[in-house]
Amino acid sequence: MILEARDLNYYYQDGDMRRYILKDTSVSFEKGKFYTILGQSGSGKTTLLSLLSALDSPHSGTILFNDQDIKQIGYENYRRNHVGIIFQSYNLIPTFTAVENVLIPMSITENEVPEDQKTVAYNLLDYIGIVKSKADRTVNKLSGGEQQRVAIARALATNVELIVADEPTGNLDEEMEQEIIDIFKRLAHEHNKCVIVVTHSNEIALQSDQSFLLRKGVLTANE
Amino acid sequence: MNFLKRGLLGITRKKGKSLILLAVIFVLGNLISGATAIQQATVNVETNIKERMGALATIQYDYEELDQLSEEEWMEIEWQNIGPDLIEQVGELSYVKYYDYNMTNYLGSNSIESYQGDVEEVVHHIGPSMDFYMKGINYAPVLDFEEGKGQLVDGRVFTEEEVKNGSSVAIISKKLADRNNLQVGDNFTLVNEVYFWDYETGEEEIVASRDVVLEIIGLFESLTLNEDMEMDDGFIDWMDLDYQNTIYVPNAIVINETEFYYEEYIKADKEYAESIAGEAIDYEYYEPMFVLNSPEDSEAFAEEVKPLLPQYYTVISATDQYDNIAGPVESMSNLSKYVLIAAAIATILIIGLVVLLFLRDRKRELGIYLSLGESRGKVIGQILIEVMVVAFVGITLSLFSGNMMAGSISESMMKVDDQDYYHDYMYYGFNNDITTEDVIDAYEVTFDSTYILVFYGIGLLTILLSTIIPLVYIVRLNPKKILME
Numbered sequence: 001m002i003l004e005a006r007d008l009n010y011y012y013q014d015g016d017m018r019r020y021i022l023k024d025t026s027v028s029f030e031k032g033k034f035y036t037i038l039g040q041s042g043s044g045k046t047t048l049l050s051l052l053s054a055l056d057s058p059h060s061g062t063i064l065f066n067d068q069d070i071k072q073i074g075y076e077n078y079r080r081n082h083v084g085i086i087f088q089s090y091n092l093i094p095t096f097t098a099v100e101n102v103l104i105p106m107s108i109t110e111n112e113v114p115e116d117q118k119t120v121a122y123n124l125l126d127y128i129g130i131v132k133s134k135a136d137r138t139v140n141k142l143s144g145g146e147q148q149r150v151a152i153a154r155a156l157a158t159n160v161e162l163i164v165a166d167e168p169t170g171n172l173d174e175e176m177e178q179e180i181i182d183i184f185k186r187l188a189h190e191h192n193k194c195v196i197v198v199t200h201s202n203e204i205a206l207q208s209d210q211s212f213l214l215r216k217g218v219l220t221a222n223e
Numbered sequence: 224m225n226f227l228k229r230g231l232l233g234i235t236r237k238k239g240k241s242l243i244l245l246a247v248i249f250v251l252g253n254l255i256s257g258a259t260a261i262q263q264a265t266v267n268v269e270t271n272i273k274e275r276m277g278a279l280a281t282i283q284y285d286y287e288e289l290d291q292l293s294e295e296e297w298m299e300i301e302w303q304n305i306g307p308d309l310i311e312q313v314g315e316l317s318y319v320k321y322y323d324y325n326m327t328n329y330l331g332s333n334s335i336e337s338y339q340g341d342v343e344e345v346v347h348h349i350g351p352s353m354d355f356y357m358k359g360i361n362y363a364p365v366l367d368f369e370e371g372k373g374q375l376v377d378g379r380v381f382t383e384e385e386v387k388n389g390s391s392v393a394i395i396s397k398k399l400a401d402r403n404n405l406q407v408g409d410n411f412t413l414v415n416e417v418y419f420w421d422y423e424t425g426e427e428e429i430v431a432s433r434d435v436v437l438e439i440i441g442l443f444e445s446l447t448l449n450e451d452m453e454m455d456d457g458f459i460d461w462m463d464l465d466y467q468n469t470i471y472v473p474n475a476i477v478i479n480e481t482e483f484y485y486e487e488y489i490k491a492d493k494e495y496a497e498s499i500a501g502e503a504i505d506y507e508y509y510e511p512m513f514v515l516n517s518p519e520d521s522e523a524f525a526e527e528v529k530p531l532l533p534q535y536y537t538v539i540s541a542t543d544q545y546d547n548i549a550g551p552v553e554s555m556s557n558l559s560k561y562v563l564i565a566a567a568i569a570t571i572l573i574i575g576l577v578v579l580l581f582l583r584d585r586k587r588e589l590g591i592y593l594s595l596g597e598s599r600g601k602v603i604g605q606i607l608i609e610v611m612v613v614a615f616v617g618i619t620l621s622l623f624s625g626n627m628m629a630g631s632i633s634e635s636m637m638k639v640d641d642q643d644y645y646h647d648y649m650y651y652g653f654n655n656d657i658t659t660e661d662v663i664d665a666y667e668v669t670f671d672s673t674y675i676l677v678f679y680g681i682g683l684l685t686i687l688l689s690t691i692i693p694l695v696y697i698v699r700l701n702p703k704k705i706l707m708e
Binding site: 050055056076077079080085087089092093094095096100103104105107108117 | 226228229233237587588590592593594595597598702706
C-alpha cells in the first residue's frame with residue numbers, strides 16, 4: 001500500500017454549524033493501479049485530492065505515505081519528493097516553454113534526477129506525445145490537450161510513485177480525453193505508478209482499476 | 224531551472240513589466256542619486272574646510288553668554304583666570320595631540336625698530352612705542368611653527384630647560400632681524416616702561432622703567448599669508464605686521480615683566496592701590512591652545528572640557544566658524560537630506576505597490592511553485608532577484624544622471640544662496656582667512672568611490688525594504704486556494 005487515508009474529517013465552520021465535506025473518510029491506494037474518485041460537483045472530491053496531495057490539511061485523521069504520516073514527512077517535502085499533481089486547468093507557467101515547465105520540478109525535488117535534465121525533460125515530453133519543436137514553444141502557444149500532456153510530464157519529472165489528477169480531462173474533447181486516460185493507464189500498469197484521478201465522468205471511471213464514489217462526504221467503493 | 228535562473232528568466236520573459244519597473248526605479252533613483260551626491264559633496268566640503276581650519280581649540284570667556292547678562296549680573300561676576308593646572312588637566316585628555324599656553328604683553332625698545340613693512344614714513348612716538356608683541360610659550364618647539372603659522376629659518380627653538388627656567392632667550396622674525404641687522408646669537412634690548420596719567424596735571428609720565436635683554440636663538444618667517452593672494456606686497460606686509468613684530472620668549476619672562484609693570488603702577492596710582500587693597504593680585508593670564516588629533520574631535524573635546532571650566536568660560540574650536548561661513552552648503556545639505564528621506568519613503572511605497580501589483584498578476588505562478596514543493600524562501604528569493612536585478616540596472620543608470628543633475632542644481636542654488644550668506648556675521652573665536660567663498664569653491668559634486676558605494680547602499684537597501692510588503696503577500700499565499708479555485 002502506497003497511500004492510505006484514515007478517518008479524514010474536513011469541514012467548513014458556518015456559525016455554530018460544521019458543514020462536513022469529508023466525514024470519517026478512509027481509503028487506501030496501491031502502486032501499479034489506476035484509481036478514479038467519482039462525484040458530483042461540490043461533493044468534496046477536489047478537497048479529498050488536495051488532502052491526498054498535501055495542498056491542504058484535514059481537521060482530523062491521518063494520511064500515510066508508505067506507512068509514514070505525511071505531516072511528519074512535511075507537506076512541502078511530500079509535495080516536492082513524493083507526489084505529482086495534475087490540475088484541470090493545467091497550471092503551467094505561461095511565459096516558460098514546455099521543456100522549461102518540466103525542468104522546474106527537477107530543480108526543486110531532492111529525488112535523484114539525471115544530470116542531463118534537459119534531455120530527460122525532452123524524452124518525457126516525447127513519451128507523452130510532445131515533440132521537440134513543440135517542447136520549445138511557450139506553453140500558451142500549445143493546445144489544451146498539449147498543455148495537459150506537459151502538465152503530466154511535469155508531474156512525472158521528479159520520478160515520483162504517486163500521481164494525483166484533478167479533472168485532468170475536464171477541458172478536453174473526447175478524443176484527447178481518451179489519449180490522456182491511456183497515458184494514465186500506461187503509467188500505472190507499465191511504470192508501476194499509483195494514479196488517482198478525480199472525475200465526474202463515468203466513462204473514465206469504467207476504465208480505472210478501481211473506482212470510488214464520494215457522496216455527501218462519504219466515500220464508498222463504486223461497484 | 225532553480226530559483227535564480229527562474230528569476231533571471233522572469234525578467235527577460237516579462238519585458239514590459241520589467242521595463243515599467245526599471246523606469247520607476249530610474250526616476251526615483253535619480254532623486255536618491257542626486258540627493259546622495261549633494262550629501263556627499265557637503266560632507267566632503269565640511270571635512271575639507273575643517274581640515275584647513277585646523278584641529279585647534281582654546282578656552283576663553285563665553286562672550287555670547289556674557290552678552291546676555293544684565294548690568295547687575297555683570298557686577299556680581301567673580302572673574303577667574305584659567306590657571307596652568309586646569310590647562311594641563313585638559314591637555315592630558317586623549318583628544319589632545321599637544322598644547323601650549325601663552326602669556327602675552329607688548330613692550331617697546333629704544334635700541335631696535337619695529338618692522339613696518341614697505342611704509343617709508345617714520346612714525347614718531349613719545350618714548351618707545353609698544354610695537355613688540357611678546358608671546359610667552361610653554362611648549363618648547365613653538366606651537367605656531369608646528370601648526371604652520373610660521374617656520375624657523377635660522378637658529379633653533381627653545382629647550383625645555385630654557386622654558387622652565389625662564390631664560391632670557393627669544394625667537395624673532397627674520398624681517399625684524401634684517402631691519403635691525405640682528406643675527407642669531409646677538410642680544411637686543413626691549414624696555415618695559417610704566418606710564419601714569421596724572422589727572423591733576425593732565426600729563427603722562429614714566430614712573431618706572433627697566434631693560435629686558437634677550438638673546439636671539441632663532442629666526443622665523445611668516446607662513447600666514449599666501450603669496451598667491453591677489454593683493455600687492457605692501458598690503459600683505461601691513462596685514463602681517465603684528466606677526467613680524469612678535470617675539471617668542473618663555474612664559475616666565477612675560478610674567479616677570481607684567482608683574483613689574485603692575486607693581487610699579489600700583490605704587491604710582493594711590494587711588495587704584497586703595498581700591499584693590501587687601502586683594503590678591505593674579506598677574507598670570509594665559510591663553511591656552513590645544514592641538515587636537517583631528518578636527519572631528521572638536522565636539523567631543525568641547526563636551527568633555529566644558530564641565531571642568533569655571534563659569535562663563537567655554538571651549539572655542541577653529542572649526543566652530545564653519546557653521547557661520549557654510550550657509551549655502553548647509554542649506555544644500557539640509558535640502559538634500561529632506562529630498563533623500565522623501566525619495567526613500569516614496570521609493571519604498573511606490574516600488575512596493577508596483578511589485579505587489581505585479582505579484583497579484585502572478586499569483587497563480589507563485590501557487591504553482593508552492594504546489595511543486597518549492598519553499599517559500601526560494602519563491603521570495605526568485606522575486607527578490609527579479610526586482611534587485613532590475614533595480615541594479617535602474618540604479619546604475621541613475622547613478623550617472625543623478626550625479627549630473629546634482630551638479631547643475633547645486634551650481635544654481637549656490638549662486639542664489641551666496642547673495643544671502645556671504646557677508647556680515649558676528650563671530651567670537653578663531654579668526655582665520657577662510658570665507659564663505661572658500662567653502663563654495665571647495666564644494667564639488669564628485670563621482671568617486673564613496674559616492675558610488677553610498678548610493679548603491681542607500682538605493683538597494685531602499686528597494687529591498689520596498690519588497691517587504693509584497694514578500695508578506697507571498698508568505699500568506701495558499702496554493703490550494705490559488706490552484707483549485
